[in-house]
């Protein structure tokens with residue numbers, strides 16, 4: 001008997017937060033730990049953003065706003081979708097929430113009935129399946145393997161769809177692998193989806209600006225305009241503008257869905273903090289040069305990490321196409337033995353070993369639905385990344401493989 005609601009029994013806390021907490025606990029004992037668990041940019045948000053927040057706070061007009069967000073912010077979001085993604089949305093087709101996470105939660109809360117299925121191509125962002133389960137849905141997790149570039153293919157999508165499918169989640173570029181999709185790949189998925197009108201598509205494009213090797217980012221909405229009536233394009237300021245703590249995410253979608261999400265929001269948090277909305281508006285409307293500076297730094301780090309990891313025997317990593325993570329294969333070490341005789345049975349044992357022996361915190365692939373891998377965040381300095389991989393290399397060299 002527990003006094004906590006049953007719906008929580010199958011829901012896990014965030015694995016990346018757990019990895020980070022384990023790192024903090026170890027650091028509190030005096031150990032020099034490198035925490036590559038959580039994914040947040042290590043840059044300061046551009047100064048004009050913080051300034052806009054100060055101006056709003058000083059105005060004294062700190063009142064509730066419309067649940068969907070201030071009209072000014074939604075106009076800025078509509079202009080961003082038009083300019084950057086070639087998408088036309090009216091402001092009543094746009095929602096603002098406390099982070100992309102709350103946008104996704106509101107969308108699921110507004111649509112998922114008990115037993116409805118959500119297709120989450122694995123590996124996926126850790127929160128997707130937990131939110132689906134929390135709201136009574138069933139995550140369906142087709143494996144999207146490294147040999148397919150961690151991308152969902154039309155065949156795998158077709159096989160995963162059932163009459164109960166309510167949602168397909170896409171994440172481009174993706175957390176944890178960085179894999180992204182070009183227009184032709186998205187259109188091929190769109191062709192399958194056209195045959196299944198019961199399926200909504202959630203395209204999480206929060207890493208849109210962190211994309212490498214001169215790839216052009218194509219929004220799912222742009223590639224498949226004929227699916228507009230069941231597509232929710234999700235984005236936010238957390239990653240592009242180094243604004244994770246401001247908690248502003250947004251989405252564009254069909255009016256009935258956005259209206260239902262507004263109802264969820266109005267009965268839960270009312271609206272997003274007024275100051276944070278002003279900051280997000282300044283981010284979207286202001287100069288964008290810092291965004292490309294961040295992108296260039298992330299690409300350099302991606303290069304450093306890919307080279308360093310591929311020099312470590314038994315670890316595998318194809319250069320991530322975007323985002324700021326490396327999803328590293330560690331199959332060669334599953335079944336190996338630590339110096340004190342313990343067996344590394346899976347990637348969770350592997351990351352536990354890395355924390356204990358290399359003092360590097362990473363997140364096991366099990367959390368993302370595809371093993372054996374581990375994820376490190378590359379949103380830290382090149383020096384720290386090089387030191388972390390040096391430590392990982394030294395630790396795995398002490399493992400006895402068969």
Ligand SMILES: Cc1ncc(COP(=O)(O)O)c(C=O)c1O
Nearest residue numbers: 099100101125175206236238249
């Ligand atoms: C794929 C993906 N979507 C959404 C989020 C959450 O973004 P926000 O800070 O806007 O809630 C993250 C954060 O790690 C993410 O990786």
